[in-house]
Amino acid sequence: MIQVNNIIKTYNTGEQQVNALDKVSLKINRGEFVVIRGASGSGKTTLLLTLGAMLNPTSGDYIFNGNNVYSMSGNERNRFRAKNIGFVFQMFHLLPYLTLLENVTIPTFGKNREQAKKLLNELGLGERITHKPFALSAGEKQRTAIARALINSPELILADEPTGNLDPENTDEVINIFSRYHKQGGTVVVVTHGTEADKFADRIISLKNGRIE
Template identity: 55%
Template sequence: MIRCDEVTKIFRKNGSEITSLDRFTADIGAGEFVAVRGPSGSGKTTLLLTLGGMQRPSAGLVQFSGRDLYRLSPADRAGLRSAEIGFVFQMFHLVPYLDLMGNVLLASPGKLGPAVRQRAGELLDKLGLAERVSHRPGELSAGERQRLAVARALLNRPKLILADEPTGNLDPENAAEVIRHLAEFHQAGGTVVLVTHGTAADTYADRFLRLKQGRLVAD
C-alpha cells in the first residue's frame, strides 16, 4: 500500500539544517498494523505527515497504492487524503465550535446525504458518544475527544489510518479503548500506522518500526 524509498526530510531554520527523516525506506502492506516507536525528535511525526501527503519530503519517493504521492496535484492529493486516509492526533484537533456530529461530518468530502449522517450516527454510537451528539468538544473528557477523533477518521471508510500518539494524553483505560477501536478497523481489513511511546498497541500491532535520529534502526 505504501512504499517509501530513501525518504529524507530536512528542515532549515536560521541557517542550520535538521534532518528529521534520513533515507527512510520501508514498504507497508495493506492490512498491516504498524507501530512506529522512537524517542522524541526521532522523526515519527514527520514520517506520519509525509505518509499522509501533508509534508513534502526533501528527497525520496513516497508511493500510495502505486501513485507517487508528491507528484499528484495539491487538489488530487487532498482528494486522496479525504477518501483513503484518516488522521488521529495526540491533541485531537477537533473543531471547537462544531458539535460532535459536525466534527465527524467535517470529514465528509461531498454533500451530506442521509447515508453520511446515518454513518456518522452509527460511528458515534459505536464509540460510545451517541448521547452527546449535540455537545461540543470542550464539554468532553480527553478519552471522549479522542474517540470522537477516531469516529471522524473512520467516516469515509479509509484504507489507512495514521495515528500520531493518539493515547499520549489518555489514561490507560481510555488509551486501551482507543487502541481497541483502531484494532477493530485493522481487523476489518484496514491499515494502521501508529506512532506511539507506550505499549498499549503491543497486543494488536503486527509490525514495529523503530526510528532514531530520523533513521529506521529496527523493523
C-alpha cells in the first residue's frame, strides 16, 4: 500500500540545517499494524507527517496505492488525505469552539452526521455530542479525535504519541480502538514511547538520527 523511497527531509532554520530524515525507505502493507519508536528528536513526527501527506520531503518519493503523493497539487493532496488518511495527535487538536459532533465532522465539511453520532456512540461519547471539548477528560478528548480520524473510513490511521497525555486505563482503551480498526482490515502506524501497542504490532521500527535502524 505504501512505499517510501529514499526520503530526505532537511529543515532550514536560519543558519542551521537539520536532517530530520536521512534516506528513509520503507514499505507498509495493507492491514499492517506498525509501531515506530525512537528517542526524542530522532525524526518520528517528521516521518509520520510525511506519511500523512502533510510535509513535503526535501527529496525522495512517497507512493500510496500507486499515487505519487507529493507530486499532486495542494488541493489534490488535501482531498487525497481526507479520503485515505486519519491522523491522531498527542495533543488532540480539537477545535474548542465546536461541539464534539462538529469536531468529528470537520473532515466531511459537516456532512455524515449520522456516521459521526454512531462513531461517538461506539466510543462511549454518545451522551456528549453537543458538548464542547473543554468539558471532557483527556481520554474523552482523544476518543473524539479518533472518531474524527475515522469519519471517512480511511485505509490508514497515523497516530503520533496518541497516549502521551493519557493514564494507563485510557492508554489501553485508545490502543484497543486502534486494534479493533486493525482487525476490521485497517492499517495502523503508531509512534509511541510505551510498550502498550507491542502486543498488536506486526512490526516495530526504530528510528535513530533520522534513519531506520
